[in-house]
Amino acid sequence: MTIARLALDVPLYRLFDYRVEESPRLRVGLRVKAPFGNFGNREKIGVIVELAEKSELPPEQLKTAELLDDELPPLTPDFFRLCEFASQYYQAPLGEVILQALPPGLKKLHPPQRRARKLKAGKPVKTAPALPDLNAEQEAAVHAVQTRQDYAPFLLYGVTGSGKTEVYLRLIALQLAKGKQVLLLAPEINLTPQLEARLTTRFPNTLIVMLHSDLGEAARERAWRCAFQGEARIVVGTRLSVFTPMPDLGLIIVDEEHDASYKQQDGMRYSARDLAVFRARLAKLPIVLGSATPSLESWAHAGHNRYTLLCLRERAVSGAQLPAIRVLDTRRMKLADGLSPQLIEALRQRLAAKEQSLVFLNRRGYAPVLACPACGWISRCPRCAANRVVHLADQRLRCHHCGLETRIPRACPTCGNQDILPFGRGTQRLESMLAGVFPDARILRVDRDSAKNRKQWEALLAQIQAGEADILVGTQMLAKGHDFPRLTLVGVVGADAALFAADWRAPERLFAQLMQVSGRAGRADLPGEVILQSEYPEHPLYRAITAHDYPGYAETLLNERRQAGFPPYAYQAILRAEAASMETALTFLQQAANLPCVQDYPDVALYDPIPMRLFRLMNQERAQLLIESPSRPQLQAFLPVWRETLATLPRKNKLRWHIEVDPLEF
Numbered sequence: 022m023t024i025a026r027l028a029l030d031v032p033l034y035r036l037f038d039y040r041v042e043e044s045p046r047l048r049v050g051l052r053v054k055a056p057f058g059n060f061g062n063r064e065k066i067g068v069i070v071e072l073a074e075k076s077e078l079p080p081e082q083l084k085t086a087e088l089l090d091d092e093l094p095p096l097t098p099d100f101f102r103l104c105e106f107a108s109q110y111y112q113a114p115l116g117e118v119i120l121q122a123l124p125p126g127l128k129k130l131h132p133p134q135r136r137a138r139k140l141k142a143g144k145p146v147k148t149a150p151a152l153p154d155l156n157a158e159q160e161a162a163v164h165a166v167q168t169r170q171d172y173a174p175f176l177l178y179g180v181t182g183s184g185k186t187e188v189y190l191r192l193i194a195l196q197l198a199k200g201k202q203v204l205l206l207a208p209e210i211n212l213t214p215q216l217e218a219r220l221t222t223r224f225p226n227t228l229i230v231m232l233h234s235d236l237g238e239a240a241r242e243r244a245w246r247c248a249f250q251g252e253a254r255i256v257v258g259t260r261l262s263v264f265t266p267m268p269d270l271g272l273i274i275v276d277e278e279h280d281a282s283y284k285q286q287d288g289m290r291y292s293a294r295d296l297a298v299f300r301a302r303l304a305k306l307p308i309v310l311g312s313a314t315p316s317l318e319s320w321a322h323a324g325h326n327r328y329t330l331l332c333l334r335e336r337a338v339s340g341a342q343l344p345a346i347r348v349l350d351t352r353r354m355k356l357a358d359g360l361s362p363q364l365i366e367a368l369r370q371r372l373a374a375k376e377q378s379l380v381f382l383n384r385r386g387y388a389p390v391l392a393c394p395a396c397g398w399i400s401r402c403p404r405c406a407a408n409r410v411v412h413l414a415d416q417r418l419r420c421h422h423c424g425l426e427t428r429i430p431r432a433c434p435t436c437g438n439q440d441i442l443p444f445g446r447g448t449q450r451l452e453s454m455l456a457g458v459f460p461d462a463r464i465l466r467v468d469r470d471s472a473k474n475r476k477q478w479e480a481l482l483a484q485i486q487a488g489e490a491d492i493l494v495g496t497q498m499l500a501k502g503h504d505f506p507r508l509t510l511v512g513v514v515g516a517d518a519a520l521f522a523a524d525w526r527a528p529e530r531l532f533a534q535l536m537q538v539s540g541r542a543g544r545a546d547l548p549g550e551v552i553l554q555s556e557y558p559e560h561p562l563y564r565a566i567t568a569h570d571y572p573g574y575a576e577t578l579l580n581e582r583r584q585a586g587f588p589p590y591a592y593q594a595i596l597r598a599e600a601a602s603m604e605t606a607l608t609f610l611q612q613a614a615n616l617p618c619v620q621d622y623p624d625v626a627l628y629d630p631i632p633m634r635l636f637r638l639m640n641q642e643r644a645q646l647l648i649e650s651p652s653r654p655q656l657q658a659f660l661p662v663w664r665e666t667l668a669t670l671p672r673k674n675k676l677r678w679h680i681e682v683d684p685l686e687f
């Protein structure tokens with residue numbers, strides 16, 4: 022008999038010792054079926070993390086686990102090393118990391134059996150598609166990466182429309198020719214239809230799999246197996262795919278590396294981009310992080326020569342110019358429902374010329390709040406520290422944080438006043454307003470309400486591509502990576518709101534968003550124009566946008582961060598607590614801050630516990646404690662010691678807590 026230490030899908034994710042039958046197949050990384058619970062009457066799937074001769078448990082307490090009769094080879098040492106790193110760095114139990122890295126189907130005793138359609142490459146194509154010419158900068162970028170076979174991190178900074186994807190495609194082709202696999206991370210599923218299409222056209226004889234959480238369980242497991250067994254040569258996935266074991270991995274690409282959706286916001290809170298870099302280092306591979314507006318962290322790495330900077334400063338389609346961006350001072354202007362006469366006139370001209378326009382407003386719904394002017398009632402969410410949003414399209418008041426919804430009341434629930442009014446503006450209101458001004462225009466709204474799933478989203482994209490819409494009204498969903506050849510005008514409204522947000526990362530995010538959305542204008546042979554309405558036209562952020570000056574603005578922000586001692590010049594973690602009362606949460610955090618072990622780490626600073634900005638979510642009161650250090654090793658040494666002590670603190674009233682390393686939101 023041998024002892025196997027198992028990662029099991031059970032609360033707290035402790036590792037458990039089991040007996041296993043000797044077998045020539047027995048290896049670390051195989052899956053087993055293990056009895057669980059007091060009477061051993063439930064079964065769980067586990068992964069063997071370690072094999073040993075003996076256990077610290079008395080023999081009579083050891084239950085026996087059985088190897089699964091499954092053709093899946095054992096998970097590789099590389100996979101475990103990546104999981105171990107993630108577990109240490111992000112302060113998450115190893116078992117949790119391992120299990121969340123696997124597709125759900127592999128963790129079930131009886132996974133749903135669906136038609137096991139075999140994945141295969143498209144029909145064999147003899148004639149290779151004609152490749153677009155590379156410009157000199159693209160050529161240089163491809164050359165720089167292709168010559169490296171060891172760990173080499175690259176930051177590919179390319180203005181919108183500069184042909185970053187073409188660089189990726191060339192690099193992928195080179196890897197495939199060498200018999201290697203490529204992992205391409207993309208931030209959100211809504212981006213992938215176009216990317217997927219480009220890949221399948223370019224590599225018709227190659228098996229390409231997509232890995233994302235919108236896939237059905239069976240499909241996801243199938244794609245994962247194909248990647249792990251080396252059949253799939255290109256894996257395109259969202260953040261969860263960063264763990265996918267690939268036997269012949271030769272290159273990792275992280276597209277839109279600045280995108281916040283690479284950060285997992287619950288369970289094990291990790292950054293897939295940062296893990297991708299670690300994975301490349303571990304496997305001694307080149308990695309390319311691409312963006313038109315790199316994260317300040319990556320930009321700073323490039324500045325210190327930790328990453329090699331590759332620049333694409335020109336648009337790839339020859340003659341295509343960056344759009345002319347104009348900030349329109351609306352302070353002394355009479356706006357019609359938030360739209361300036363200039364923007365309306367510009368929209369009118371595009372309609373006459375049969376070109377497309379996009380009006381960008383990053384707030385969905387009809388209005389952010391419903392209010393009663395008579396008594397001051399507003400549509401607060403009873404469960405969250407937030408307002409419920411007016412959705413006129415389906416007559417609902419909906420909380421965007423917890424999902425709670427009710428019908429829009431006919432009268433004020435407090436005083437009975439019938440003249441309750443929606444305040445502020447969301448995409449639905451903008452849409453109906455535009456429909457009033459341009460009754461003959463075909464207006465299409467694109468946000469999470471109109472594109473709830475991939476199917477709806479693809480249908481909307483197809484409609485736009487086919488020229489079936491004249492004016493698009495959309496949120497950031499429309500801002501990312503799409504190519505609409507007839508789109509020549511972008512109007513931006515309501516951007517000022519993010520300018521003075523309390524979150525110190527807000528300017529970085531707003532800049533990226535505005536740069537992305539501006540990049541939608543004029544991508545082919547038609548010149549583009551961007552009109553940005555603002556009451557603060559002199560703001561440095563807008564000046565930088567107008568000048569298309571990402572490097573300049575990044576320098577400004579980095580200087581501010583250096584002076585303020587913010588990341589990337591300091592390292593942070595956050596301890597959050599949630600409880601039925603704010604007092605319970607704050608008391609716990611204060612106890613955590615007062616623990617004696619804190620004194621042993623003089624370079625680690627703990628701030629006062631404070632309520633979170635969204636201080637109530639689904640009836641839970643939330644508070645946080647910021648931990649900061651100028652030294653990453655110091656912070657990393659402190660956190661596990663502290664976490665262990667935290668786990669021993671008495672917890673009242675179902676209080677829950679977690680630690681997040683490198684938090685993006687506060």
Ligand SMILES: [Zn+2]
Nearest residue numbers: 393396433436
């Ligand atoms: Zn009222």
Ligand SMILES: [Zn+2]
Nearest residue numbers: 402405420423
């Ligand atoms: Zn709510």
